[in-house]
Each structure stands twice: as C-alpha cells, then as structure tokens.
Amino acid sequence: MSRLTLTQRILGVILVIQLALLVALAAASLRNLRAEVGAELAAGVDTARSLVLATIGTLQTAVPPDRLMATLPERLIAPGDATITILDAREPVARQAQAAGTSPQSAPAWFARLIAPEPQETRLPVVIDQRMLGFVIIAPDASALIASAWGDIRRIVGLTAMAALLQGLLILWLTRRALHPVETISARLTELTQSQLDARVGPLPQPDLAPISRRVDQLAEALEQARTERERLQRQVVARADQERKSIARDLHDEMGPCLFGLRVEAEALRNSSDAPQIRDHADAITAIADQISRVNRALLDDLRPVPVGQLPLATVLTGHVEDLATRFPGHDIRMAVPPGIEEPDEATALTLFRILQEGITNALRHADARAIRVTLATDPAHWIMTVQDDGKGMAPGTAQGTGLSGMGERIALLAGRLDIRSDRTGTTLIAQLPRKPRP
Ligand SMILES: Nc1ncnc2c1ncn2[C@@H]1O[C@H](COP(=O)(O)OP(=O)(O)OP(=O)(O)O)[C@@H](O)[C@H]1O
Ligand SMILES: [Mg+2]
Numbered sequence: 001m002s003r004l005t006l007t008q009r010i011l012g013v014i015l016v017i018q019l020a021l022l023v024a025l026a027a028a029s030l031r032n033l034r035a036e037v038g039a040e041l042a043a044g045v046d047t048a049r050s051l052v053l054a055t056i057g058t059l060q061t062a063v064p065p066d067r068l069m070a071t072l073p074e075r076l077i078a079p080g081d082a083t084i085t086i087l088d089a090r091e092p093v094a095r096q097a098q099a100a101g102t103s104p105q106s107a108p109a110w111f112a113r114l115i116a117p118e119p120q121e122t123r124l125p126v127v128i129d130q131r132m133l134g135f136v137i138i139a140p141d142a143s144a145l146i147a148s149a150w151g152d153i154r155r156i157v158g159l160t161a162m163a164a165l166l167q168g169l170l171i172l173w174l175t176r177r178a179l180h181p182v183e184t185i186s187a188r189l190t191e192l193t194q195s196q197l198d199a200r201v202g203p204l205p206q207p208d209l210a211p212i213s214r215r216v217d218q219l220a221e222a223l224e225q226a227r228t229e230r231e232r233l234q235r236q237v238v239a240r241a242d243q244e245r246k247s248i249a250r251d252l253h254d255e256m257g258p259c260l261f262g263l264r265v266e267a268e269a270l271r272n273s274s275d276a277p278q279i280r281d282h283a284d285a286i287t288a289i290a291d292q293i294s295r296v297n298r299a300l301l302d303d304l305r306p307v308p309v310g311q312l313p314l315a316t317v318l319t320g321h322v323e324d325l326a327t328r329f330p331g332h333d334i335r336m337a338v339p340p341g342i343e344e345p346d347e348a349t350a351l352t353l354f355r356i357l358q359e360g361i362t363n364a365l366r367h368a369d370a371r372a373i374r375v376t377l378a379t380d381p382a383h384w385i386m387t388v389q390d391d392g393k394g395m396a397p398g399t400a401q402g403t404g405l406s407g408m409g410e411r412i413a414l415l416a417g418r419l420d421i422r423s424d425r426t427g428t429t430l431i432a433q434l435p436r437k438p439r440p
Contacts, residue, residue, distance in 0.1 A: 007175040011168055018164050022157075029156075033115045033149050041140035044081025045122060048138045052076065052084060052124060056136075060128060069126065069134045073097050080144050085137040094137075106143060107150030115149060116142040181209045185216055192216075197224040231416040231435075238348045238414050249304040256297050263290045309354050310347045315377070317350075318357055322375060325361055334361065336375040345384060349434050352411050353377065353386055359404045360388030360430045368392025368428060383417075383433040395423040408432075 004012065055075050056068070063071050069088040076097035078084040084097035106112075121139040125132060181204045191199035200220055201213035264287055271283035308317045315338040322336040336357075345353065357375055364370045370392030378385045401409070405421070408430075412419045417434035 006179065007172060010171060010175055014167065014171060015164075018160075018167075022160060025160075026153075026157075029153065030114055033153075034117065037115050037142055037145045037149065038117045040145055041081055041117065041142055044079050045138055045140050047079045048082040048084055049122060049124065051079070052136050052138065056126060065128045065131065065133060068128065072136070078141075081141055083139050083141045085139070087135040087137065089132055089134040107146045111150055111153075112142070112146045116146055178206060178208075181206055181213065185209070185213060188216060188220070192220055192223065197227055234414045234416065235348060238352075238411070242348055242351060245304045249301050252297060252301055252304070256293070260290050260294050260297070306351075306354055306358075309351050314344060314350045314353065315342055317354060318375070318377065321354070321357065322361070325365075329365060332365065332370065333372045334375075335373075336377075338377045339379075342377065342379065343436075345434075345436075349384060349415060352415055352417075352434060353384060353432075355411060356386050356408055356430065356432045357388060359408050363404060364388065364390035364392060364428070368394070370427065379436060382436055384436060386432045386434075387429060389427065389429040391427040394425050394428055395421075 055072065059068050059071055059075065069086060069090075072086045073095045076084050076086075078097045078099050080099070083099070086095045086097065088095070117140075119140055119142075121137050124136045124138065126134050126136060181201075184204075185201050188199045188201045197220060200217050202217070204210045204213045267283045267286035267290065270286070271280050274280065306317070306321075308320070312320075319336050319338060322334055326332070326334040344350075361373055361375065364373045368390045370390035372391045374387075374389045376385075376387045409419050412432055412434065415434050417432060419433075420431040422429045422431070
C-alpha cells in the first residue's frame, strides 16, 4: 500500500466502496425482484384460472360437452405470465392455449435461476354432468418477467459503471491538479540542495499546500542569509589573515633590516680592526651569514606579501611577474592575456589571483614538462575568471593534491569561489572563479 501514489490510493478506496455498494445494491434488488416476480406469477396464474373457468362456463352452454375440450384451445388465450395446457381425456395429446404477445428476449440461465421461483402448476379437472372430460393445467411462465428484469438490471449496472468511470476520471483530474504544486515544491527543493539558494516556490492558491510552500521559501531565505553571512565571515577571515601577514612582513622588514645592517657594519668594523687573518675570516663569515639571513628574509617577505599587489594595478603586477618568469625560463613560452581596462579587484581577491598565477605557473614548470604556458584573466558579470593552461604531460591519475593546490583551493573557497582542474595527457588547465562582488 505504501508504494502506491496518493491518487492511486484515493481511487482504490473509492473503487472498493463503489464495488461494495454495487454488490449490496445487487443483493437487495435481487431479493425484491424475486418477491415481485413471485407475486406477479401468482397473479398471472389466478387470472388464467378465472379465464379458464369463465371460458368453460360460456362454452358449456354454447357447445355440446363432447366438443368442449376440443374447442377450449381455440377460445383460450393465455395471459403473458402463465401457460395453459389442455388435456382431453379421450386423446393422449396435450394442446396448448395461444399465448398473448410475442416472447421477449431471454435472460441468461444463471440470472433466471437467481430470481425465478420454483414452478408450481395448477391442475383443473373439467367435469360436466358428472363426466370427466379432461384437465386444464395452468403453469406460471416467468420468462417474460425475467427478460424484462434482466433488461432493467443491465441498464442500471451500465449506468452505475458509467457513473463510476466518470467519478474516477474526475477524481483523477482533481487530484492531479491539486498535487501539481507538490512537483513544483520538489523541484525547488532539488534546486536548493544544488546550492541554488535563490529558488522560491512562491505563493500557492491551494490552502493545503500554501503553508508548506511558505515554509520552503522561508527555509530558502534562511539558507541564503546563512550563506551570505558565512561568505562575509570568510572574507573577514581572509582580510584578517592578509592584515596579519602584512603586519608580520612589516615587522620582519622593520626589525630584521636594521639588525642585519648593524651586524654587517659590526662585522666590517671587526674586519678592519685587526690584521689577524683568523679575525678577518670570522668577520667575513659573519658578513656571509648576515647576507644569507637577508636572502631568507627577502624570500619570506615575498612569500608573506608580494610587494606590488595592492600598490600597482593588478594587470601590471601579473603581467610583470609573467614577463619576469619568461625571462628566467627562456626554454618555455610563458604568456599572459588581460583585457585592457579590466576593473581593479579588492585586495583579498587580487592577492588570491596572484597566488593562483604563481602556483599554477610554478607547477607547470616543475611537474608538467610543458613548453607553452598560457595565463588569462577575464571577467563575466559575476566573476573574475583566471585560467592557467599548460601543454605538458598532465597529472597522473590519482595524484594527491599537495600544499600548493590544496592551499589554492582553500583560499578560493574562503572567497566563495570555485576551482576546476582539468587534466589529461595533452596538458593541465586550472580554472578559478572568484565572485566579483560579495553578496549583499
Ligand atoms: N601542471 C601540472 N602538470 C602535471 N602535474 C601537476 C601539475 N600541477 C600539479 N601537478 C601534480 O600535482 C601534484 C600536487 O601539486 P601541488 O601544487 O599541490 O603540490 P606540489 O607542487 O607537489 O608541492 P607544493 O606544495 O610545493 O606546491 C604535484 O606533485 C604534481 O604531481
Ligand atoms: Mg605546487
């Protein structure tokens, strides 16, 4: 039962009730029909009996007794509900009185058995002047009654079946119409599960379903707000982290720079203060270590904060970085395309786009054996779209992401963006989409 649809259940219940009603109606009608047929047959037999007695009474005076039995069949006309048979005592043949009317179409035998009572014949002896002339046998004949009842029953059953069919079709149409909005609600819920949080059912005219559609729309509203709030918080996290990195970079620059400078000056002073080669060697070693720390510091600063991002237009920073790489790796054809006059993104987005470019090109150089590396930056109404494409050997199937790609994915996700990586034996393409404007 639970596998049936609501429409099928409603139709099933109605069908069962109608069948039960039909059976009850048929049982009651059959009982009435039996009684009616019984009463009409008894009346028919009575009429036939009176007719026979009246005819014999008339003939008694009109024809001699010897011819009476022979004349009877011609004079008697049996009523429709009875047969009259005349048995002449002098002849072994039974003769039938004529029947009134034509014999109607017959009903099936099972139906006749259901409503016809047991036939009981009445035998009337014909005695005149104490002479036994023969018998008149009157038997009920239910065939006309049964045929007419069968016709009535067929009409009633036909009409009832047609009414049931019409009712079923009407209910089917009504339930389909009434349940149509359920499909709409289900489609909107599917869209919601696919993150299309602007999907709404809208007001429904059906009073049963209107509260559900309202709740679904409220739920969608709440989900959309939650997503907006989450994206706002994520942007805040990214912005805070960027600020933090900026501040660490500043500290590193401001604190380490003077210290290293002091160290170099002191080492130089030490070197100049003595002619002893050992001391000069130590002083040179200190200078070399200071240079090493300075290089590490520079690399850390670059990593923490690529200096020009946020200070120069993003297109200039990206193109400059690509040109720099192209010069450093002359064996590769590294190019970048940015449409002129492209809008300037916020700092968190700019930094993320720079990191994607940096990591994408580094990966292509390190892992892909690529010759050509193409980077594009474009916009659509809602997104910044950056692609980094190489013509290398592609990622081996099942390659796990390292810190580079997973860090890139995390940062893009924090800005509510999307990263697609397509890779086959003809190369790898990264497609990153970042929202242009945070949702209101
Ligand atoms: N363009 C590419 N072509 C072929 N393989 C690639 C490419 N980019 C990444 N891979 C494969 O994916 C792996 C993961 O890359 P990912 O950048 O996450 O880590 P990594 O480059 O190995 O290390 P790092 O953390 O320094 O970036 C790489 O080790 C490499 O096997
Ligand atoms: Mg990498």
